[in-house]
Amino acid sequence: MPSLCCKMFTIIEMVYLFPRQRGSTVHSMISNFGTQLMTQERRKAIWAIYVWCRRTDELVDGPNASHITPKALDRWEQRLYDVFEGRPYDMYDAALSDTVSKYPVDIQPFKDMIEGMRLDLRKSRYNNFDELYLYCYYVAGTVGLMSVPVMGIAPESKASTESVYNAALALGIANQLTNILRDVGEDARRGRVYLPQDELAQAGLSDDDIFRGKVTDKWRNFMKGQIQRARMFFDEAEKGVSELNSASRWPVWASLLLYRQILDSIEANDYNNFTKRAYVGKVKKLLSLPAAYGRALLGPQKLTKMVTRSM
Numbered sequence: 513m514p515s516l517c518c519k520m521f522t523i524i525e526m527v528y529l530f531p532r533q534r535g536s537t538v539h540s541m542i543s544n545f546g547t548q549l550m551t552q553e554r555r556k557a558i559w560a561i562y563v564w565c566r567r568t569d570e571l572v573d574g575p576n577a578s579h580i581t582p583k584a585l586d587r588w589e590q591r592l593y594d595v596f597e598g599r600p601y602d603m604y605d606a607a608l609s610d611t612v613s614k615y616p617v618d619i620q621p622f623k624d625m626i627e628g629m630r631l632d633l634r635k636s637r638y639n640n641f642d643e644l645y646l647y648c649y650y651v652a653g654t655v656g657l658m659s660v661p662v663m664g665i666a667p668e669s670k671a672s673t674e675s676v677y678n679a680a681l682a683l684g685i686a687n688q689l690t691n692i693l694r695d696v697g698e699d700a701r702r703g704r705v706y707l708p709q710d711e712l713a714q715a716g717l718s719d720d721d722i723f724r725g726k727v728t729d730k731w732r733n734f735m736k737g738q739i740q741r742a743r744m745f746f747d748e749a750e751k752g753v754s755e756l757n758s759a760s761r762w763p764v765w766a767s768l769l770l771y772r773q774i775l776d777s778i779e780a781n782d783y784n785n786f787t788k789r790a791y792v793g794k795v796k797k798l799l800s801l802p803a804a805y806g807r808a809l810l811g812p813q814k815l816t817k818m819v820t821r822s823m
C-alpha cells in the first residue's frame with residue numbers, strides 16, 4: 513500500500529519547524545503564553561500518534577513486510593490495548609500512553625488502522641468506490657480522527673464537533689486518494705490496483721491497461737473523474753481547518769495545499785502516472801507556506817463574517 517510515513521513527517525515537520533508562527537503580534541504572543549506551552553505538549557502528542565501510525569504502516573510496508581502475518585497484527589493490536597491501559601512496551605509506546613492519558617483520543621481509529629493493514633494483506637482489488645473508500649478510511653481517514661482531539665477545536669468555533677471530525681476524515685481520504693492516483697504505476701508493478709474496478713470497466717479499461725501503462729484518451733478521461741473526486745474531498749476538508757485551534761491550522765493548511773498540488777502535477781504530466789512520478793517542486797512548496805499561513809490567520813469567526821458578507 514502507499515506508505516503513510518513521509519506524509520506524516522511532512523506534517524510533523526510543519527508542526528515542529530514553525531511552532532511560533534501562530535501569534536501574529538507581541539501582545540498575542542504574551543497573552544497566549546499558556547497556549548504556547550500547551551502547543552509544545554500538543555506537538556509531542558501528535559508526534560507520538562504519527563510514530564505509532566508509521567510503525568503500524570511499516571508492519572505491512574516496511575523491510576519485514578513479507579513475514580507479516582495476521583497473527584502479528586493481532587499481537588500489535590493487543591499491544592495497542594496495553595498502551596491505552598497505561599502498560600507501554602517501549603519508549604514510543606510510552607509517548608503514546610502519555611498522549612492518550614492527556615487527550616480524549618479514542619482507541620477506535622487506531623484499531624481501524626490495524627484493520628486496514630489486515631485488509632491490505634488479503635486484498636489487492638477494489639470492486640467499487642465504497643470498498644476503496646473503506647480502505648482509505650482505515651489507512652488515512654483514521655489519522656484525521658486521531659489528530660483532532662490533540663489539535664483541538666478553536667474555543668470560538670461555532671461549528672459542530674461532528675462537522676470538524678468529518679472534515680478531518682475528508683482530509684485523510686483526500687490525501688490517500690491523491691496518493692493512490694500518484695502511485696498507480698508503482699502499485700501496478702507490485703501487482704496492486706487501488707482503483708475502483710467498476711469505474712475502470714465503465715471507462716472501457718481493465719487491469720491489463722494499467723499493467724501496460726499506456727496513456728490513452730480513455731485513461732485521461734478516467735483520471736479526470738478520479739482527480740475531480742479527490743478534489744471534492746479536499747474541498748470538504750477545507751471547511752473544517754478554520755475551526756481548529758489557531759496553532760494547528762497552519763500546519764494542516766500547509767499539508768492540505770501541498771498535497772492537493774500533486775493532483776495538478778498529475779494533470780501537468782498529461783495523466784502519465786504510470787512512469788512519471790507527480791511531485792510538487794521546491795519553489796511551489798515554499799510558495800504554499802505563506803498561503804497556508806495567510807489562511808491560518810482566518811479563524812472561525814472571521815470566516816463566518818466573510819460568508820455573511822458574501823451572501
Ligand SMILES: CC(C)=CCC/C(C)=C/CC/C(C)=C/CC/C(C)=C/COP(=O)(O)OP(=O)(O)O
Pocket residue numbers: 514515516517518519520523651652653655656657659660676677679680681683684687688689691749750752753756764
Ligand atoms: C481538516 C481537519 C479539521 C483536521 C486535520 C486532520 C488531519 C491532520 C488529517 C490528515 C490525515 C493524514 C496525515 C493522513 C495521511 C494520509 C496519507 C495519504 C499519507 C501518505 O503518505 P506517504 O505515501 O508517505 O506520502 P508521500 O509519499 O507523499 O510523502
